[in-house]
Amino acid sequence: MAFGGLEHHKTSAPMAEINMTPLIDVMLVLLVIFIITAPLMTHAIRLDLPKVAASVARDTPQSVTLSIDDAGKLYWDDAPIALDALPARLRAAAASAAPPELRL
Template sequence: MAFGRLESRKPDAPMSEINVTPMVDVMLVLLVIFILTAPLMTSAIRLDLPQSEGGEAGASPQVLSLVVDAQSNLYLNDKPITPDALRLRLAESAKRNPHTELELRADQSVPYGRVVEAMGLAQKAGLSRIGFVAQTTPALTR
């Protein structure tokens, strides 16, 4: 090393590998967001469903969802509906496909008579396949 002169060395070669760590981090964050939000998107109407020990219902090709919330309001496929309009829509569905299944979700605080009225509307319209939706309780350990 000479006086006043700096040591010269070769410059580093450019890096040829792609750094995928930031991309993986972003993808994992998106995955966590989707995992957390997916259960919230199943139904927009908040209900306190009664619990039962039955199993999960199988999927049916033609299904209508009828909800009776805690204030006894009716919703068909998550859209508010009046009893008269419900009667017409159910009759129309029964005419198109008599094997259409009606999933009846009712808050456990709804009076039994209101649930029976909703069932009667469906049966008068010609729908005989009515399924009741309830939350399952965890199995009791013995």
């Protein structure tokens, strides 16, 4: 046979060449994609954002936690307080320069 696909000759050497055509085709496709998408990546919207002169540090307000347990005992920031002392403590906290935030 002229082509001899099933015949094995001892004189035939293995194919030592790499077919470059598929590699070149893939590289050309990638190059075309890159050329098309490169101008799109540089398109941007310009924004003129306002400038801030200085940031103002905000003081977090002090907070007071007033809690009542199951037995009815009052706690002012986890410290026990009597019921008759509570109005005086609330007035003192409200009269301060920076009144605290009351959390129940």
